[in-house]
Amino acid sequence: MNKTKLIDIISGKNISEYYELYKKTQWNSKEEMEEFQLNKLKKLVEHCYQNVPYYTEIMKNNDIRPSDINSIKDLEKFPILTKEIIKENYEKFYPLNQAKLKGVKTSQTGGTTGNILYKRNDAQTRSSVWGSYKRFYDWMGIGEKDRDFSYWGGHVLGHGLKQTLAEFVARKIKNSIFINAYDTRPETFSNIVSILNNQNIQLIRSYPQALYSLALKLKQKNYKFSIKAIMTTSEPLMPQHRELFKEVFGAESYDQYGCGEIGAIAYECNQHDGLHITEERVIVESNDKHELLLTDLDNYTMPYIRYWNADQATFSEQECSCGRKSRVIKQVLGRTCDYLNGINGETLHWAYFWHLLFDTEIATKRNFKKFQIVQKEPDYLLFRTVGDPLSNEDKVLLTSMVREKMGNMKIEYINEKDIENTKSGKYRPVINETL
Numbered sequence: 001m002n003k004t005k006l007i008d009i010i011s012g013k014n015i016s017e018y019y020e021l022y023k024k025t026q027w028n029s030k031e032e033m034e035e036f037q038l039n040k041l042k043k044l045v046e047h048c049y050q051n052v053p054y055y056t057e058i059m060k061n062n063d064i065r066p067s068d069i070n071s072i073k074d075l076e077k078f079p080i081l082t083k084e085i086i087k088e089n090y091e092k093f094y095p096l097n098q099a100k101l102k103g104v105k106t107s108q109t110g111g112t113t114g115n116i117l118y119k120r121n122d123a124q125t126r127s128s129v130w131g132s133y134k135r136f137y138d139w140m141g142i143g144e145k146d147r148d149f150s151y152w153g154g155h156v157l158g159h160g161l162k163q164t165l166a167e168f169v170a171r172k173i174k175n176s177i178f179i180n181a182y183d184t185r186p187e188t189f190s191n192i193v194s195i196l197n198n199q200n201i202q203l204i205r206s207y208p209q210a211l212y213s214l215a216l217k218l219k220q221k222n223y224k225f226s227i228k229a230i231m232t233t234s235e236p237l238m239p240q241h242r243e244l245f246k247e248v249f250g251a252e253s254y255d256q257y258g259c260g261e262i263g264a265i266a267y268e269c270n271q272h273d274g275l276h277i278t279e280e281r282v283i284v285e286s287n288d289k290h291e292l293l294l295t296d297l298d299n300y301t302m303p304y305i306r307y308w309n310a311d312q313a314t315f316s317e318q319e320c321s322c323g324r325k326s327r328v329i330k331q332v333l334g335r336t337c338d339y340l341n342g343i344n345g346e347t348l349h350w351a352y353f354w355h356l357l358f359d360t361e362i363a364t365k366r367n368f369k370k371f372q373i374v375q376k377e378p379d380y381l382l383f384r385t386v387g388d389p390l391s392n393e394d395k396v397l398l399t400s401m402v403r404e405k406m407g408n409m410k411i412e413y414i415n416e417k418d419i420e421n422t423k424s425g426k427y428r429p430v431i432n433e434t435l
């Protein structure tokens with residue numbers, strides 16, 4: 001039995017089916033793809049009209065009937081959906097037929113925006129996302145037997161045994177080794193070198209900045225490796241990142257783009273000339289400011305129709321030379337990726353603070369709506385929070401954990417009514433004013 005089938009049985013998904021389908025549809029002509037999308041869109045709109053109170057209301061108010069959807073362009077009849085609208089109408093996004101939808105899971109998302117939203121998805125959505133992900137592995141030339149090394153932010157504190165065990169089993173099945181990118185002890189560096197030398201690693205998965213720092217250290221010590229592919233996410237992948245990765249790891253880099261609410265949206269092919277949108281599952285529109293409007297064709301438990309996620313992107317005018325006709329994102333402009341710098345020389349990604357606040361359960365206990373950490377001076381951080389005030393105990397805990405990482409910083413806490421967005425509408429979880 002292959003691994004994908006095994007994971008399907010354990011997790012109740014059907015990734016294999018989607019993967020087999022997407023292997024074929026990646027060669028669709030533009031017309032075939034539009035027909036494919038339209039079919040899914042009609043079903044989604046019908047479901048929303050019948051079952052999702054928010055959409056029933058919107059459609060009645062705007063005089064839209066499911067039978068009015070006869071082309072992708074008809075999507076424009078729908079108003080734009082924002083995170084704020086979802087938060088204000090949260091209850092109305094529960095489908096009346098929720099009990100019939102399989103494998104509904106709720107989790108929090110903030111992603112690069114730091115603005116907390118509770119999202120749901122169902123087994124169908126996850127299977128479709130993972131099916132497209134598996135196809136991306138084909139593009140990178142990575143097979144099921146190839147081992148991968150994941151180097152990114154882990155959880156700050158230990159998790160429950162059940163989750164740890166589930167992660168452990170999943171990693172075993174997926175042939176994956178994980179090292180926490182926040183762990184900068186010398187023995188961890190030696191461990192990484194030994195993994196890369198002896199464990200037959202074929203794929204590295206990481207954030208560009210974290211992997212870049214690691215690659216610089218490896219280069220200084222004249223290490224060179226021969227790996228099949230580098231896969232990056234969450235932050236802009238710059239030409240200098242690609243160059244150094246090629247030099248140190250001997251591999252080409254493959255970027256991907258997604259957001260917390262919708263999941264993976266676009267992946268780079270082996271022509272390295274942009275990211276192909278998974279049009280089988282997402283319709284991507286953009287407004288005159290190059291901001292993305294996303295329609296998730298799979299998610300019936302939390303339907304997103306024309307969702308504005310505040311990211312900006314530019315598109316390629318030409319078809320990709322790989323022969324696939326799907327639209328190509330040239331560049332994603334709006335991914336916030338600020339770092340804070342400790343007085344001890346440590347660099348911390350915003351995701352560290354995200355994990356810190358959730359792993360200590362302070363974010364949930366204090367009903368955080370938003371938070372933001374501002375580095376005002378090299379040795380001074382301001383923690384801004386929107387929610388119930390922090391207790392002294394919370395402050396002592398956070399201060400000691402941050403100092404452990406960043407050195408003896410001065411840290412102040414302030415409870416805010418709201419935290420403003422940037423001009424582009426982006427909410428930034430960390431801001432470094434010292435740069």
Ligand SMILES: [Zn+2]
Pocket residue numbers: 269270271276320321322323324
């Ligand atoms: Zn291509």
